[in-house]
Amino acid sequence: MNVLPIPASGLPEGAVMPEHKLSIVIPMYNEADNVEPLLVRIHQAMENYSQPWEVVLVDDGSTDATPTEIRRLAAQYGPHVHGVELVRNYKQTAAMQAGLDAARGDVIATLDGDLQNDPFDIPRMVYRLLTEDLDLVAGWRKNRKEGFWLRRLPSRIANRLIARVTGVRLNDYGCSLKVFRGSVIRSVRLYGEMHRFIPAWLATVTTPRRIAEEVVTHHARIHGQSKYGISRTFRVVLDLVFMFFFMRYRTRPGHFFGGIGIVLGVIGSLILAYLFAVKVFWGQDIGTRPMLITGFFLVIAGLQAVTSGVLAEMLSRVYLEANGALAYVARPQPAPGEGDGWQRPSKPQIGKAKPRRK
Known part of the structure; x- marks a missing residue:
């Protein structure tokens, strides 16, 4: 059972772990052979952990045991070990969200259930999260134990593309080993295939300065088969388009559609103006020119895009107002100290009246 080496503690000598409660969330799909070795490994890693902790195992509609x-x-x-069973396979993002919903800790760690992430990295990442006042510490599989052409190369390309589009500079977006501040990760909801963009999602509710990266151990898979393939790269591109739109235009979709509409409308108007000049001043026939149809098409498409922007803006306002959502996220501040927190004008001092001179 103990096929992996036991590393030394990664905490600094004499380090005191700040008080907290830790939840370890693990989505699993057809990992029957890995459940027991993973729990053994977690308990070895957390044997001397000084704070309360729990494990949340999420079965994502597995077809095995x-x-x-x-x-x-x-x-x-x-x-302290409890499971969440989904009725069917909802994919990794939904399974991870189910685990986050079930987690009770104020610090939450996530990792894959295939034993490639090492639970021994968790205490070090939690310590850094709490002592450096971070909201996310993401794992970086610097020495990945996987094939280069089908796994590492596509991952490098995707990581650079995601970092460029989202503005959150990380070397390894795909590493599932992450440690979050619970209050922050609970303020976002994960849908679709967005688990690989969690750092970018968090950047919508916190600053990238509070997101850090930590080099972690990566083991080769021992049991089971990988659930990922080269097709994931194409899904990443599609998800990245949505992520780009959501991060920049969630509260102002009219700017996105309106900008496209204006560009199309201007180009179409210039084409039609040119054709008008050709017809009026040079007397040439323009009825059979493809540019005429193109100009009208671009003007109509521009009007439709602007109209779509107006409708999207209205829907955005309805959503934000109906759900009480805010266009910003502010950090909780401590309550005022003495008094009620207001600076009040000082009362004039009433002295004894001076006697009148006779």
């Missing part, structure tokens, strides 16, 4: 193993081991280890 994964849910049975989760139930058996949860009963064996006790109430």
